[in-house]
Amino acid sequence: MENDPFESVAGFAALGLRAELLRALTSLGYEEPTPIQQEAIPPLVAGHDLVGQAATGTGKTAAFALPVLQSLTAGRRDAGPGALVLVPTRELAEQVSQAVHRYGRELGVRVLPVYGGQPIGRQLQALARGVDVVVGTPGRVLDHIERATLKLGDVRTVVLDEADEMLDMGFAEDIEAILAETPESRQTVLFSATMPPRIDGIARRHLRDPVRITMGRKGVEPGELPLVRQSAYIVARAHKTAALGRILDVEAPTSAIVFCRTREEVDQVTETLNGRGYRAEALHGGMSQDQRDRVMGRLRAGTTELLVATDVAARGLDVEQLTHVINFNVPAAPEAYVHRIGRVGRAGREGSAITLAEPREQRMLKAIERLTGQRITLEKLPTVTDLRARRLELTRTALQASLETDDLERFRVVLDSLTDEFDVENIALAAVKLLHEAAGGDVEEEEIPSPAPSAGDRREPRQGGGRRDRPSDSSVARLFFGIGRRAGLRPQDLVGAIAGESGLSARDIGAIQITDRFSLVEVPEPAADMVIAAMQRSTIRGRRPTVRRERFVR
Template sequence: MTQNTTDDTTGFADLGLGPELLRALSGLGYEEPTPIQREAIPSLLEGRDLLGQAATGTGKTAAFALPVLQRMPAGGKGKEPTALVLVPTRELAVQVSEALHRYGRDLGARVLPIYGGQPIGRQLRALERGVDVVVATPGRALDHIGRGTLPMDALQMVILDEADEMLDMGFAEDIESILQETPEDRQTVLFSATMPARINVIARRHLQDPVRIQIARDTPAPGEEPLVRQSAYVVPRAHKPAALGRVLDVEAPTAALVFCRTREEVDQLTETLNARGYRAEALHGGMNQEQRDRVMGRMRNGTADLLIATDVAARGLDIEHLTHVVNYNVPSATESYVHRIGRVGRAGREGVAITLVEPREHRMLKTIGRATKRQITVEKMPSIADLRARRLELTRAALQESLLEDNLDRFRGVVETLAEEFDVMEIALAAVKLAHESSGAAADEEEIPEITMRPERDRDGRGDRRETSGRGPRRGRAPSGGMTRLFVGIGRSSRVRPQDLVGAIAGESGLSGRDIGAIEIADRFSLVEVPEASAEDVIEALRGSTVKGKKTVVRRERYEAR
């Protein structure tokens, strides 16, 4: 059964919710349900299983939290939980638990979040006293089940929230083990932002005749701007730190979340941005819970305004004043892009999603644009002149705000004294100059080369790693800046593909796949671009190894300009 219609006249009172929940929603300022709440709540109150596809920020937490609270036993509460909510991260566990507390205050709901990084003794004592709803990460839930401290016999509802993220994080086996411990007659609810095949496998195995709901993010009417403005800039790898700084300066975000691929990249970029005068914090899986909590505290209280993070570390985050998400690299999967931009544009707020694209990544960006059915505009990198104009505009806006709101009388004596010697316009110009310079608007003189994208000729999805047609590569072409070309004595006749060469180099040397540039394959040899500084290391590493099971010659290309 699939539901995808909505009735805009429906209010919370029409959904069958009890008076305690209606009072709580009214007190919180909730006036009418969102589409996912209108669709899900009646079915869940009837006891139906449900499979819901809803993006972050559509109100799905209340869609399952309100029925969970309403279906708690009306009489005396027992010690064992009647509902279990599984979530991918500690941060989301806390958010869902807080929401359940707010909605269920008048019902006296006992809600307990359990997750790694928190002293287990505190969780054990709370479970011993008795709880109604447990909100848990899969690993810690399984730990408690193994200890016998999380009884499952009384469970009436099990909710999998952000199920696709839990699968991406490797929790598939844990989820299966947990569900096998729950009563067969339980009500099972699964919410996911995307619906990969693995989600449907879980649904077929564990949901009984589920109601299926698909709620998309609100799309703007023709002529209206979308809530999340999506854009991209094509930037050479060597200039990406400067390009990120340029874009941040022009955009002037209230708070921004920058996604990187690896922990090392997070740490390096955080250090670079702080050296450039930004207030950046790192967040990745190599940090313990105490460190993560300190970082999030600084973001939420405004001490920091840039969070540099990996995908795994940033899952489940909800930073209310977040205005920008930046992909420092093009995400490797459409689902990752969807989850990342879901951090902004929530609850009707506007947001901006920006992607820095290396020339060889632009094909993946086009794939993401087609898959999401959203226009990702490739824009021209702001020039130094654009940046200076933007900084002056920010200074002007700050001065205007001060003129309108501040009490400036205490400075009148300074101006009157100077006016005896200088023209008032000159005094104003000097004051603006000092205000502008004190704002940290240092000159940015680094030129970022403009890249013009050529028509795509790639056959294998690797951006500008082209396999040439005809008899062989164009050997007269110079390598890209900072790169050198290696000759590898194996080619198309040995069925070598670009991914084989990337795998061999990345597997034997210290380079990663993204460090490798253009690859051109001829019948009997191939040419591979690698960073000049790493060329000798790559040659030495490949000297004793094989490609496609064959030993081969690897040396610098004998390049001759034509």
């Protein structure tokens, strides 16, 4: 008797998925649905709207992609898409598009990712031929709508993935405008790692009696370690790079992501870590998509230990074997912290989330604790003595592994030739010394001083008001954009474009001034050249404006 081809995905079969999707899941090695897939797929297949709170790594892409594919008519060749998925970044657009393509291979589904930084001609040709599912960033989707190259009249399902990230990047009005172009009878699905009031507002306005599901991390049995160990070190800014190297030496991560704020910071930290002997790679908005893909391939293959990245460049990236997430700075938004630590502690493995905080940033740690309901343990920075002890422990471990597994007999002739003149114990100690020195030897570093107590964060952004606060951590550069009010430009267009294309956090963008013909935007001075380079390759409201430093002091 032949084996049932669907036996390996029996849990998915019970959710009422069509045979073509079950065969695709079998070929991809899926076995049982994750909790969010178990909860979300049945109501979505039944046609209900849904609000899901779920972090990265819970399987939410399949949770909405499979019902979307289930609803598509086999062999449909309508010009307009049947489903639209909105995501915050180009990386996530590519990732979701690839997943939908894999799941819907037998259905012949035509999937198109649309985002800025990609030649628009290719997108126009694909849209003209007809697509079934569009996965895109709000800015580029709205651009196509305004060009009349994307018509959403046939859309049956709209998915807002990582909705909180999209709002943080300034896409709220774009999302509203896009939803207004879709039929009122559509099914609407919203996924978000956090549920601030703004997300509830969108759900109330655009979803009809939605099913609500919340997926946290797997509970921990009494006495077990948490899946994510959260800790922080208080370090003065001048000593943060040295502190990072020392923490990595002690933690010895198998695979880690270090999050930085700007491209310049990413490059500086990467260079320092490589100089310390680590295999570190940079990932930021100043790199081409091919460069990013090569970096991620080396990380997944294990030839790179550390990925040093900006938030935007790393969004949507899913690396299964990560053991550590390290915040070189405290994230400006507590929600960003939730997204970052969602990348570790998966599949029952313990992960570590480590944050380097300046003294004035301790109140930001408290805000994160309030959001997550979990304590972040303040740790004491490892001393030089701690580091020396750790390196000696690594030497002992290497020796133990050699004694247990290696063929040592061929070295006996060396030992025999030395025992006539030296004591065996001294020979062993000399061999240990040589191994220890070859692995880096004793630490010749100065102690990192403890930071002075903070008198409070006097530069904390003001609350309320219509004007965006200036970036507070460095001098400010004012950039000129050759596009203004006459092109329909809004502040959120600039914030979304800069954050989406350059890797700069939306919260690091300062005051914005829009005139009829041009606009001025304040950004941190260290990030100015990176923003200019990124924006010169991008479009805003369908145009590619001149972007440069302001030439005159006002």
